[in-house]
Amino acid sequence: MADDPKPDAPEASKPGSEAAATPPGEAAAPPPPAPPKPAPKPAAAAPKPPPPPAVMQTAPWESELTASLKEEFGDAITEFSSYLGQNFLVARPGAAIPILQSLKDNHGFDYLVDITAVHWPKRDEQFDLIYVVYSFARNERIRIKVKLKEGDRPETAVDVHLTADWLEREVFDMFGIEFEGHPNMKRILMPDEWQGHPLRKEVSILGMDNNWVQQNLGIESGQ
Amino acid sequence: MSGTFLDSTELVLNMGPQHPSTHGVLRVIVKLDGEKVTGTECVIGYLHRGVEKIGENRTYAMFAPYVDRMDYVAAVSNGLGYCLAVEKLLNVEAPPRAQVVRVILTELNRIASHLLWLGTHALDIGAITPLFYCMREREATLNIFEKYCGARLTTHAFRIGGLQYETYEGFEQECLAFCDMFLPKCDEYEELLTGNRIWVQRLRNVGVLNAEDCKAYGVTGPLLRAAGVKWDLRKAQPYSGYDKYDFEIPTCENGDSFDRYIIRMREMRQSVRIIRQAVADIPAGPIMAKVPKVIKPPVGEVYVSIEAPKGELGYYIVSDGSTQPYRVRVRPPSFVNLQSLDKMARGSLVADLVAVIGTIDIVLGEVDR
Amino acid sequence: MRKLLRRILLVDFLEGLRVTFRHQHPKKIVTMQYPAERPKVAERYRGAPRLNINPENGQTLCIACDLCALACPEALIVVGWERNPETKRKDLINFTYDTSRCMFCGLCEDACPVDALELTQDFELASYSREGAIFDRQVLEEGIQPTRYKF
Numbered sequence: 153m154a155d156d157p158k159p160d161a162p163e164a165s166k167p168g169s170e171a172a173a174t175p176p177g178e179a180a181a182p183p184p185p186a187p188p189k190p191a192p193k194p195a196a197a198a199p200k201p202p203p204p205p206a207v208m209q210t211a212p213w214e215s216e217l218t219a220s221l222k223e224e225f226g227d228a229i230t231e232f233s234s235y236l237g238q239n240f241l242v243a244r245p246g247a248a249i250p251i252l253q254s255l256k257d258n259h260g261f262d263y264l265v266d267i268t269a270v271h272w273p274k275r276d277e278q279f280d281l282i283y284v285v286y287s288f289a290r291n292e293r294i295r296i297k298v299k300l301k302e303g304d305r306p307e308t309a310v311d312v313h314l315t316a317d318w319l320e321r322e323v324f325d326m327f328g329i330e331f332e333g334h335p336n337m338k339r340i341l342m343p344d345e346w347q348g349h350p351l352r353k354e355v356s357i358l359g360m361d362n363n364w365v366q367q368n369l370g371i372e373s374g375q
Numbered sequence: 376m377s378g379t380f381l382d383s384t385e386l387v388l389n390m391g392p393q394h395p396s397t398h399g400v401l402r403v404i405v406k407l408d409g410e411k412v413t414g415t416e417c418v419i420g421y422l423h424r425g426v427e428k429i430g431e432n433r434t435y436a437m438f439a440p441y442v443d444r445m446d447y448v449a450a451v452s453n454g455l456g457y458c459l460a461v462e463k464l465l466n467v468e469a470p471p472r473a474q475v476v477r478v479i480l481t482e483l484n485r486i487a488s489h490l491l492w493l494g495t496h497a498l499d500i501g502a503i504t505p506l507f508y509c510m511r512e513r514e515a516t517l518n519i520f521e522k523y524c525g526a527r528l529t530t531h532a533f534r535i536g537g538l539q540y541e542t543y544e545g546f547e548q549e550c551l552a553f554c555d556m557f558l559p560k561c562d563e564y565e566e567l568l569t570g571n572r573i574w575v576q577r578l579r580n581v582g583v584l585n586a587e588d589c590k591a592y593g594v595t596g597p598l599l600r601a602a603g604v605k606w607d608l609r610k611a612q613p614y615s616g617y618d619k620y621d622f623e624i625p626t627c628e629n630g631d632s633f634d635r636y637i638i639r640m641r642e643m644r645q646s647v648r649i650i651r652q653a654v655a656d657i658p659a660g661p662i663m664a665k666v667p668k669v670i671k672p673p674v675g676e677v678y679v680s681i682e683a684p685k686g687e688l689g690y691y692i693v694s695d696g697s698t699q700p701y702r703v704r705v706r707p708p709s710f711v712n713l714q715s716l717d718k719m720a721r722g723s724l725v726a727d728l729v730a731v732i733g734t735i736d737i738v739l740g741e742v743d744r
Numbered sequence: 745m746r747k748l749l750r751r752i753l754l755v756d757f758l759e760g761l762r763v764t765f766r767h768q769h770p771k772k773i774v775t776m777q778y779p780a781e782r783p784k785v786a787e788r789y790r791g792a793p794r795l796n797i798n799p800e801n802g803q804t805l806c807i808a809c810d811l812c813a814l815a816c817p818e819a820l821i822v823v824g825w826e827r828n829p830e831t832k833r834k835d836l837i838n839f840t841y842d843t844s845r846c847m848f849c850g851l852c853e854d855a856c857p858v859d860a861l862e863l864t865q866d867f868e869l870a871s872y873s874r875e876g877a878i879f880d881r882q883v884l885e886e887g888i889q890p891t892r893y894k895f
Contacts, residue, residue: 208675235675236463262590265680266706270693282691284678284706288590288604291611295678315593318714326427341420341743350428351702357425357432437817440849511774518786524850525788525863531849539854540788 213239217259217294224254240295248298249307252283256312260289264313267320269327273353278302279329283309300329308334326351385413388725392421396499396729399739403716403728410724415717419710422743430703435461435670436535438703443529445705446741448491450529451484451520452683458533459614460679460690462664464672465535472660473537474616479550479653480523480532481615482646486557487516488684488736489639493564496636496733500577505564512560515553522549536666542657550654554647561643568636578633582719582731585630592715596686596708597638598735602630608682615681620649632734639736671698685709685736705744709737785865790848792866793841795884796859804885805860808834815855820845839884843869844877866890 210233218232221241228247233240243251255261265284272278277299286293300306308331309316320331321340328349330337339346348355365371391402400421406414426445430438442457443450455477462468469477494509517527524532524540532538568574584594586602599606607624609617625641627634672694680689686708695701712735719731750756766772776783785791796805808825824838853863868890871877879888 209673236466236677238677264593265687266678266689266691266704268691268704268706270702284689284691288606293612293678313593314591315711315714318710339420341423343420350425351431355428357428433817437815437851440817440847440851444847521789522786523788525786525790526848526850529847539850543788 208235210235213241220259221251221254225251238293238295240297242297242299245298245300245304245306248281248283248296249309249312251296252285252309252312255285255287255294259287261285261287261292261294263288264309264315264319265293267309267316267323269323269329269351271327271351271353276301279304279327281306281323281329305330305332307332310334325349328352390728392418397732397739398495398737401713401732401737401739401742403732405720405725405728407725412720412723412725412728415720415728417713417716419713419739420743422739424744426744427703427705430700432699434698435672435700438700439534440529440531442705443531444740445707445744446488446683446685446688446709446738447528448738449484449488449684451480451532452488452681452688454531454533455481455615456679456681456683456688456690458535459681460677460692461535461670461672463677463679464675464692464694465666465670467536467664467666469537469615469664470661471616471658473662473664475653475657476538476542476662477533477615478617478620479650479657480520480530482649482653483516483519483550483553485646485684486643487513489643490516492639492684492733492736493636496730496736497568497574499729499733500574502568502571502574505567508560508564508567512557515556519546519549519553522546534663535670537661537663539663541662547654547657550650554651554654557647558644561640561647565640569640575633577727577730578636578734579631580629581632581723581727582734583629583631584715584719588715588718589630592718593711594686594715596682596684596712596736597635597642598630598686598712598715600625601627601634601638603628608680608687612680614679617649620652622649632730635734669698671696680706683708685738685741686712707741707744709735709739709741710744713737713742785867787865789865789867790850790853790863792843792864792869792888793846793852793879793884794862794864794866794887795839795881796862797885804836805858806836806839807858807860808836809857811855811857812852812861815851817849817851818842818845818847821852836881839881841879841884842877843879844874 213232213234218241221229222232225243225247228244229241229251230244231242233242241251252261252264263286265286266282267284268282270280270282272280279300279302281298281300283296283298284293285296298306306329308320310320310333317334317336318340320334321337323329324331324337325339325342326349338344342350350360362373365373386407388405388407389402390405391397392400397403402418402421404416404418405412424444426441429441433441439454439457442453446453458469490509490513494506494513497503497505520530520532521527522543523546524530532540584592584598584602586599586604588594589599589602589604595606603626605624605626608614610624622645625638625645627637674694674696676691676693678689678691680687682688687706688708689706691702691704691706692700693702716731716735720728723731797803798805806823808823810823810825813819813821813823820842822838822840823836824840825834826837827833828835848863850863852861856862864887866888868888869877870890
């Protein structure tokens with residue numbers, strides 16, 4: 153049904169630009185020498201702008217909070233950055249829950265806004281797991297980013313914030329990241345018998361559609 | 376809840392997905408001990424359309440009409456959040472005129488959303504009359520949308536960088552006329568409901584959620600304010616020029632269903648106040664910022680959230696520098712708020728469950744996306 | 745005594761009827777007798793698509809630039825064109841618009857550089873078959889012809 157608007161454009165443009173774009177969050181590394189030219193762009197992006205910088209242009213983030221967190225967690229937090237005025241930190245996989253707990257107990261970040269993930273199939277650590285926390289008292293919002301490998305089982309945040317229950321279930325449903333110690337780790341939006349995890353990059357809308365019609369209607373393609 | 380009680384057996388009752396008071400296709404598995412609810416489990420996803428996946432396969436401009444279809448009773452708010460997020464990613468800001476028109480339409484939409492909530496919630500409780508009145512007044516806002524952008528429900532009113540449509544002739548007068556018409560009607564609803572003994576008894580101390588629980592469950596919007604937390608993103612982190620307007624954040628203390636009703640009624644009045652201020656001062660000027668024809672934000676990521684009628688609506692967008700978003704995450708208020716249903720309904724009666732579901736103000740299009 | 749009199753003379757009943765009849769005033773009636781009486785939709789209403797024709801020479805305004813097809817999120821517009829060897833310009837051959845998938849977002853009409861494609865005020869899009877929802881160039885230029893009922 154929902155075909156890709158331009159038959160070849162998305163498929164062609166994604167790998168090309170991705171090869172050039174190292175995932176955001178690796179801004180601290182020096183820019184790669186002479187980034188490889190993106191593959192020839194499809195017609196949709198005809199007026200060719202100068203190739204954008206391949207990495208997220210982050211600024212370092214320093215405040216009392218970062219100093220205190222640095223003291224507490226040391227090198228479990230690898231990066232404090234800020235992009236467009238929005239602060240985030242990158243933590244090592246095991247450190248996310250202690251950081252959430254400490255933020256909640258000592259710094260007033262008592263509201264977990266969101267948990268979500270991003271899939272980067274080209275990368276060794278395939279997933280970014282992102283926690284957004286907010287503090288009512290400080291009126292401040294920060295993101296905690298954790299890089300995960302395929303098959304990693306991060307610890308659940310339900311013990312810290314109850315709202316993590318459904319949010320983690322959704323992450324599991326969409327990305328297949330299982331959370332250790334979650335009370336009810338099953339699918340939430342997709343049907344229980346669904347195969348695969350739809351928000352992973354290798355799953356395409358067209359592919360899902362074709363699979364369905366081939367199995368259920370016995371025709372080659374629904375388009 | 377497992378294990379049996381001494382004398383009574385636990386009854387598992389399936390409510391929905393085709394139940395009129397679940398406001399869509401929500402299925403609640405209710406565990407009952409006699410008339411008492413001992414536990415609930417929501418089964419959602421019946422309306423899942425994969426909005427986030429669609430977003431990854433569309434260009435930035437193309438995805439804008441899809442977000443209207445999440446919370447379809449407050450489509451304008453959805454569109455505003457998405458446009459603000461992409462604008463942040465592009466580092467542009469809508470021109471002042473566009474911002475003011477956006478505020479007017481969003482507030483009108485807030486009123487429309489609350490009116491629909493009031494009507495259907497009253498219908499669930501057993502008061503049929505308010506539904507017709509609410510629908511009648513909501514029609515007036517929908518007519519303004521129709522005249523402004525040509526659609527009534529899924530409006531697609533805003534574009535990235537500003538507005539597509541200039542206001543039509545008589546827009547200001549119509550908004551003001553709506554405000555003048557609406558406030559007395561608001562009193563009329565309150566006359567029908569606020570003092571009504573049945574209404575009060577059905578809602579008082581039903582579905583109580585105190586401030587601590589609200590924060591633990593991530594509940595936002597009128598539910599949080601009913602619990603006494605004076606927090607509204609329009610004040611806390613103003614966007615689209617909300618800091619220019621003088622309005623109050625209504626709060627209550629008890630955090631029960633009745634307080635939520637009061638909060639929403641007051642919020643509608645505050646919206647009228649904002650609309651009046653905004654209409655009085657629509658600056659002249661362009662309605663579209665300088666945005667390239669092909670939107671290609673630099674590599675980066677943003678989380679932008681707005682105060683939708685139901686709570687905090689957030690968009691987390693990751694750009695990889697191409698014309699399509701690499702990842703669009705929507706933080707839907709209804710989805711998170713619905714999670715607290717179990718906490719609110721536990722220990723109440725089955726009949727109260729209907730009131731509790733109604734009081735959260737869920738739209739399943741947004742819960743399931 | 746007064747109460748009894750009120751009851752005998754049906755005062756409350758008449759009071760109620762008065763309210764009812766007051767709302768029967770033609771000005772207060774909200775319900776619309778739809779097929780007989782047609783609603784007037786707003787000028788900017790986004791309804792059935794139309795391909796505009798130049799009123800002066802009866803030729804299509806469309807220049808077959810394909811921008812609408814590129815702008816459409818659902819990719820439901822297909823523009824068929826052929827290059828005219830004499831004028832070196834694109835000639836429109838066919839234009840299909842699949843309204844069964846259309847969400848009337850208006851992006852195609854925004855994209856059109858010559859105001860050829862337009863979403864009009866026609867809202868009666870029902871048809872008896874799925875094929876009927878796919879508009880070709882003829883339907884797009886002449887407009888849909890819904891059945892008009894006589895009363």
